Every structure is written in C-alpha cells, then in structure tokens.
Amino acid sequence: MFLTRLIPRPTGFTWSTEAKVRVAFWSAYKGPSREEEEQIKQKRKWLAEFIPESIPRKNCDLVFSRASGPGGQNVNKVNSKVTLRLNLSTKGDFIPPYILEEVLKKSKYRTKNDEIVIQSDSSRKQAENIEDCYRKLYTSIRECIQVPGETSEDTKKRIEKLEKAGKEKRLREKKVDSAKKTSRKGGRGEY
Template structure:
C-alpha cells in the first residue's frame, strides 16, 4: 500500500479545487504557510504574500459545504416554492485556511463552536446562485480580515524618528515646567531668621 506524502496531497487538493472553481476562476486556492503565529519579519512577509494571492482569487464551491432551504419572510409564492436560502459551512481546520487566522475566526460571529466551522447564511437574493455567491464572497472577506488582523505593521524610519523627537520635546517641556514650579515655590519661602 502506497501512502501519500504531504506535498502530493497538497498538490492533489490544489488541482481538485482548481477544477471545481466557481465564477470562471480556475486558479487553485494557494495553500498558506504553516505558521501558527507571525513573529519574525520573514513570517510576516510570507503571510502578506499569501494574502495578496488569496485576495485575487475566488473560493470554489467544492471547498465548502453548501445546503439550501426555503427562505422565510415576504416575497410572494416564490418563497414557498423554491429553495433559495443558501447556508455555507466551512470547517476551520481546512488546509487552505491559515493557522494564524484561526483565533480571529473563532471570535467571529459566524463561528459555530459545536461544529468548529464558519457558517454563513444568505437570503438577500431571490436566486439560489446569487445567494451562493454572496456566501462565498462573505467568507472570502472574512478570511482576508482574519488573516490580516494578525499582521503587525512595522513603523518606517521616518515614523520612528518623529516619535523620538516628540518624546524628547515632551520630556524637555516637562522639565521646564518642573523647574518653573520649583522657582515659584522657592520664591514663596521666607528667609531664615
């Protein structure tokens, strides 16, 4: 029996997702770097690179679990006859979801702790396909926001210099105020008898 190596499985997943992509995008979802936290500059740079690649792609339908039901509320007889409500479920332990984004995803209102998945529902449109696209775009935006929130931006040299100058000026101002108050208090003292 031949076992699959991790790289082979990852490549298979990318090919599978590429073939089953929606809305004309046939590029696979890039697998994120296996980083649980972003501590070094190199880790942050690789996370930014993954986010920029992911931002340009759509999430394929095959990468998530979709279910459909009848919508509630106003809408005439179409509401009672057609399953237009789309419910998307995506387990957060999928390979294409970054490890560093998982704590932020768990704080999301879309997170369901009993199934450890993201659940997004759309009933905005009268069409099932439009509701599917709405759910997928919400998931895409949520993943970009969650993965970007862990990235700390380093200040530029100009910003660092400006902060140092402001701290130096504040310290000088504080010292000047203290010496001024000290001279006022000294002037109040009586001369010794």
C-alpha cells in the first residue's frame, strides 16, 4: 500500500484502516493560504452587506411583454411578463471581481454573452413580476458564492472532546498491548 512507503513502520506493526485514512488525510491536507483567508473574509463581509435592495436598478434592463398561459383577457391586454437582463461585463460593477468570477462560472441564468437573463410571469401584476425577477437575481448570485463557514464554539468544543477521547483510547490500547507483551515474557509485572 502507498502509506507503507511513505512512513516506515516498525516490524510486527500493522496499519489499521483508520490510521491509514488519518495519515493520508493529514499528509494531503494543506490549509488555506493567507491570500485565500483574506479573500474568504472579504467574501463574508460582502455577503453580509449584500441584500436584494443593494442591486442597483439602473444596471438592469427590464423588458415587458404579454404573458402566456391562463388568465383570460388580461393576458392579451397587459404587458405583465418581465424579462430582466444584467450584462455582467459592463454593468456588473457592483459585484466585486473575486465574486464575479464565481457568478460567471456557476450562474444557471447566464448566457453566452455574459448576461444574466431572468423572466417572471407568475403574477398578473407587472410590479410583482419585477420584484420576483430581482429576488431571483439576488438568490442566483448568493447560490453561486461558496464561502466556507466559520467554526462555531460548539463545534470546536465537540472536536476537542473527540480528540481527547481518541487520545485516551489510543493510550488504553497501548497499555493493553504492553500488558500482553509483558505477560509473554514470563509474567514479570510492574512492582
């Protein structure tokens, strides 16, 4: 196995599956660099301040048309369907560049021209459909951004408790192994 080549093992020693997994994980794990940590802090700060009302309405182009589907004569008379377009390359300046990259990669409403196009005709009222489009734009941007969460105090305490229990278990196992070896040598015990 690859781990036996990485870490020399004493004779008579066998790797448990748990130990192999731990060694592989921690040898491969590299924490975030200082730049990445700073960028994560900036993302958290921007997300905390980002609310639906913070999207500049002047940056979005709205097009109104007649809705389809049931609705009787209202569908034929009123332009209640709303199509919102946001050109990310020219009018996406309210989004920081490090977040704009993620939105361009992950948005489900993105077109080939780096635009986000959202439609709404769920209501008979044009104003409600406009708000629905902005709500969809807001949630679309939020869904694209992946920020690792901060570890809560409860989680930190639980991890410390598990680590302590793991150390105690390892020491108990070592004592049991030591007692076995001592009993094999002819019964010389500790005095």
